[in-house]
Amino acid sequence: MIEVRHLKKSFGAQLILDDISFRIENSESVAIIGRSGGGKSVLLKHIIGLLQPDAGDVLVDDENIVAMNERQLLRVRRKFGMVFQGAALFDSMTVAENVAFGLRRHEHLTEAEIAKRVAATLDMVDLPGTENKNPAELSGGMRKRVGLARAIIYEPQIVLYDEPTTGLDPIVSDSIDKLIIRVRDHLNVTSIVVTHDMRSARRVGNRVMLLHEKKIYANGTPEEIFTSHDAVVRQFVDGVADAKETII
């Protein structure tokens, strides 16, 4: 269970998140939508303790991670897997070494067992036989799949996705969405997907939250959000530019 209470965050004089509160139950799949630069990724990084809030609390299984130092956070982070927007693969390592990273660091397995787990996880993300490739040889979609394989190999309870389909063509985006759903259903994990891809949010989320003007503006099922008549929600869901921002 993840609970965020009255979270506030500023960078310098710029307020990014203002009094954010929500709760995510185990095995739930939540899509956080909002405009680019609206603080979605910042919110996600607070959930895993990569950023410290100016005020407020973040509770993971009833433990307040805001009060923890970096070493104490390591224990809590074993519950998480995170897929980064740019994949953030370790470029000095092969695909297999990237995927096996968490296993090697935290589990005492033989090389044969590690190789077996890596092959099975790469198979799950539809990238069999890519163990010896370097990250530089992979396409954007493949890199995100490897990032996902790295995040799920040690079977975390919660998987965070930061813009998993950004920069990908619609076909690859569709395959990534299916992959997120497959991971959610097979591993029974709690998923939090930050995205501004409405189609993706609708498909992967059991619940959708709209971050607008530094606050959670709307929070409901995909049906509630996508059939809402609220002007702000409608504008975002339909992808209509603000008249003031439209360049003629």
Add this chain to the structure above:
Amino acid sequence: MRLNSRAGKTQACLLNLEAMNFLAGTWLGEWLAGLGRITLLAREAIASALTFKFSRRDVLYQIYFIGIKSQSVVLVTGAFTGMVLAAQTYFQFHKVKMDTATLAVVSVSMCSELGPVLTALMVAGRVGAAIAAEIGTMRVTEQIDALRTLATHPVDYLVVPRLIASNIALPLLTIESMCVGIAASYFVGVYLLGIEPTYAWWNMLKYSHDSDVLIGLVKSVFYGGIIALIGCYKGLSCGVGAQGVGRATTEAVVYSSITILICNFFLTMVLEQLCVILGI
């Protein structure tokens, strides 16, 4: 009495806060803050190293990168420093008929000063820059955040192996530089300048002491720590984008070099006195 003491403490705290506010945003304030952060990084790295959380494989790779890959620069620097020192010393000593003292001067200089300092400066240029660039690039491409999400402390994984490897490699490179410098000076002195080899060798052994080598090695351990810590710190705290990585790389080399030169003076003063006290 207790109230007075508490009031005194409060006043002292307020004065400290005022002093901090006064320094905030100034060059001195930034410098002091940076110094504080490097000290905290050093403390964290040493504490982590003592718990043996690092991977031996990573340490070996870093020893290879810092030690083996720095061979060419250290050999060339050591050899030519020894050669030019021998030639210059000979030209001055020859005027007062002290030719055979040339190698003694070279030996003492190479062991206690030039060997450790020049080796450290060359390694700072090559390795310090590489460490800052590698870790800086990892930071701007979110690889450090990825490490943290994989429940791995960046200090355990990135800083500790480099710090240990640097502390092992620098003394070895320094010994190599001393040997090559003395050998090169012997070659120049005896074969090019015509110094009588037996007396030159005898004088060198007479005036060079164990303490000179020991001081050089102790210094090199400190310099290894300085290079690794400043390189890692600059990488971990680098700004965004290619410009941030470029600046971190430059600053790592400049700050390491300046710190090495400043520390060299203080280490010389302290270690010489220590050798006298301990009778080494």
